[in-house]
Amino acid sequence: MMIDLWAMDSPACRLALEKCDEIAARLTPESRQVILELKSQLWRHPDYRDTITAKTIYDAVLDGGVKRSRCFLGVCQVPNLTAPPASRSYPY
Numbered sequence: 001m002m003i004d005l006w007a008m009d010s011p012a013c014r015l016a017l018e019k020c021d022e023i024a025a026r027l028t029p030e031s032r033q034v035i036l037e038l039k040s041q042l043w044r045h046p047d048y049r050d051t052i053t054a055k056t057i058y059d060a061v062l063d064g065g066v067k068r069s070r071c072f073l074g075v076c077q078v079p080n081l082t083a084p085p086a087s088r089s090y091p092y
Contacts (some may be wrong), residue, residue: 034061036075041069 008016027035038057044050060066 023058034067038066038069038072040089042072073074 006016035057038061039054042052042057045052057072062073066072
C-alpha cells in the first residue's frame with residue numbers, strides 16, 4: 001500500500017480543499033464506481049503515478065465520459081501514454 005503525504009501552506013490547502021469539494025459535487029454513484037474500477041485496473045500500468053494520475057482519471061470520467069480502461073488509454077490526453085505492450089500482463 002502507498003500513502004501520499006502532501007505539505008502546503010494554508011492558502012494552497014484551502015484551494016485544494018475547494019477543488020476536492022467541486023469534484024465531490026460532480027460525482028455520481030456511477031462515476032465513483034468507474035473511477036474506482038479504473039484506478040484498480042490501471043495501478044500496475046508503468047505510467048501510473050507518472051503520467052496517469054488521479055486527476056487524469058477523474059477528468060477522463062467526469063469530463064470525457066470514459067467508462068473503461070481501454071477507452072481511457074485510447075482517448076486520454078496524457079503525453080506519451082500508450083497501452084502497455086502485449087507481452088505484459090495487465091488486468092485490463
